[in-house]
Amino acid sequence: MKNSRSRKKRTTLSPARKTSQHAVAHTRVDQTAPAPASAPIDERIGTFVRLRPIRVKDAEITLRWRQTERAALLTRGAQTIAEQAAWIAARPASEQNFVIELRSTGQPVGMLSLTAIDLVHRCAEPGRFLIGEPEAVRGIPAAVEAMKLLYELAFDRLGLIRLYGTIAADNTLMLKWQKYLGMKEEGRLRSHYFMNDGKYHDAVCLRLLVDEYRAVTLARMRALIAAARPAPTRSAASAECP
Amino acid sequence: MITGSEIEAIIFAALAALNAERKPDDQIEVSAKTLLFGAGSKLDSLQLVSLITDVEVALNTEHGLEVSLADDRALERAQSPYITVETLRDYVLELTQGA
Numbered sequence: 001m002k003n004s005r006s007r008k009k010r011t012t013l014s015p016a017r018k019t020s021q022h023a024v025a026h027t028r029v030d031q032t033a034p035a036p037a038s039a040p041i042d043e044r045i046g047t048f049v050r051l052r053p054i055r056v057k058d059a060e061i062t063l064r065w066r067q068t069e070r071a072a073l074l075t076r077g078a079q080t081i082a083e084q085a086a087w088i089a090a091r092p093a094s095e096q097n098f099v100i101e102l103r104s105t106g107q108p109v110g111m112l113s114l115t116a117i118d119l120v121h122r123c124a125e126p127g128r129f130l131i132g133e134p135e136a137v138r139g140i141p142a143a144v145e146a147m148k149l150l151y152e153l154a155f156d157r158l159g160l161i162r163l164y165g166t167i168a169a170d171n172t173l174m175l176k177w178q179k180y181l182g183m184k185e186e187g188r189l190r191s192h193y194f195m196n197d198g199k200y201h202d203a204v205c206l207r208l209l210v211d212e213y214r215a216v217t218l219a220r221m222r223a224l225i226a227a228a229r230p231a232p233t234r235s236a237a238s239a240e241c242p
Numbered sequence: 243m244i245t246g247s248e249i250e251a252i253i254f255a256a257l258a259a260l261n262a263e264r265k266p267d268d269q270i271e272v273s274a275k276t277l278l279f280g281a282g283s284k285l286d287s288l289q290l291v292s293l294i295t296d297v298e299v300a301l302n303t304e305h306g307l308e309v310s311l312a313d314d315r316a317l318e319r320a321q322s323p324y325i326t327v328e329t330l331r332d333y334v335l336e337l338t339q340g341a
Contacts, residue, residue, distance in 0.1 A: 131286065139283040144291070173263070177291045180312075223312040224287060227279045227324040 044098070044149035047225065049142050051098035051149050054111065058099055059085035062111055065132025066196075094118070096153065097128070100146045102136065109133040109142055114150055123162040126150055129174075141225045147181070148221045151213060161210045166203035168193055175204060182217035183208045244305050249334045250274065252304070253327050256296035260289055274331070279324040290324060297334070309337050 044051040054062065063084040066077055078084035091097050094117045100110040110131040117124040131143055154160045166189065167175050179185070183206040192203035208217065257272045270276060270284050277283040279290045294311045301307040311334070316323055323333030 131288075134286060137286050139277075139280050139285070141279075141287045141290075143287040145287075173288050173292055176295050177288050180291050180295045219314050219317075220312040223314065223316040224291065226317045227290065227312075227322045228281075 044153060045103070046145040046149050048103060048140050048228070049109070049145050049149070050101045050103055051112075051146060052101060054088055054091075054097040054099050056085050056088050058108070058111075059088055061108055061132070062088070062099070065111065065130055068132065098146075098150070100131075100142060102140070102142065107133065107136055109136050110146065112146055112150055114154055117158065117160075119158070119160075121162075122160045123164060124154055124158070124160055125165045126154070126163055127165050139228060141228045143177075144181075144221055144224045148218075148225065151208075151217065151221075155210050155213055162207060163213075164205070164207040166192065166205050168195060169202040169204050178206055181220055182212050184212070244301070244307065244335075244338050246331055246335050248305070249301075249331045249338075250327065252297050252300040253293070253330055253334075255300065256293045257327075259296055260285070260292060272327075274326070274328045276327045278326055278330060280322065294324075297330075301334070301338070307338055309334065311337075 043053070059078075059081050063078060063081055066084075078087050088097070095113055095115040096117070097113040097115075098111060099108050100112065101108050110129075110133065112129040113127055115125045115127060126147070129143075129147070131137055137143070151163070154163055164186075167178060169175075169188070185204055186207050187205040189203040189205065191200040193201045195201050254272050257270050257276065261269045261272070264270070268284070278293070279285055279287075285293065291312075298309055298311055301309050311323070311330075315337070316333070319333075321329065323329050
């Protein structure tokens with residue numbers, strides 16, 4: 001469903017298209033499929049956060065986030081602002097890359113992406129998920145809501161039936177999180193990733209099918225997002241309402 | 243039947259597991275009044291899920307209870323059950339006594 005808050009700017013992606021299997025797949029889009037991945041990227045708006053398309057000028061902040069300790073278990077990427085800017089500019093049409101912003105302040109707090117979007121096989125890979133400003137999201141269901149908005153894009157707007165991905169085996173918090181939200185383990189790739197910590201890590205393969213999303217994930221996400229609602233009455237246990 | 247004290251102990255253990263991965267100067271207080279989620283709390287949503295997962299697993303492995311803490315029932319409550327350790331304890335007690 002197209003978001004009624006129209007974007008103020010369109011993200012300009014690199015006109016260069018990879019002659020990859022995924023790029024070729026996009027030229028054979030099912031006529032009955034919903035909006036193709038190559039359509040202009042819209043914002044996705046939730047209660048607590050907004051996903052907006054990543055821009056070249058986000059290079060500095062996103063690079064800083066990727067160089068924090070929290071990003072140690074992400075794959076190694078750009079090492080300079082110029083490299084990060086070039087990487088952002090070169091994003092292909094088979095990806096949708098977002099910055100997560102708090103709705104209350106507009107502060108950018110993280111990023112995540114939907115990559116390898118394949119409308120023929122109806123699958124894609126969520127990833128590059130990083131909360132870069134952890135202090136700003138304490139007590140706010142930013143991560144859950146951001147992922148929910150991405151899943152809605154994937155399953156509801158793009159009509160995908162399968163999401164998949166890999167997570168470093170040492171990233172126990174993220175693995176626990178993804179599995180609780182419905183992802184199922186499908187396998188393990190040994191020494192698959194060379195991470196920011198300078199080591200090789202196994203990768204755990206996960207998947208989420210659309211029926212699993214509707215049966216399990218949605219209810220849990222809704223409950224977790226509602227977890228941040230303020231207490232109805234003031235008490236010794238409640239903090240100030242935001 | 244599981245008691246409130248036993249449930250509280252499970253929640254405390256889950257908080258201790260989170261603290262083991264936090265810096266010494268960023269530890270979460272472990273008490274019945276500890277804020278779990280919402281304004282003023284120290285947990286983000288990844289850590290809340292980790293805590294919920296640990297509590298559900300412990301309830302199952304230690305007490306043979308199948309409890310789902312994050313579902314539509316939690317959503318329907320006027321007050322979030324995750325505000326404090328106390329509110330979560332009481333919610334778990336309600337779910338287990340009603341099972």
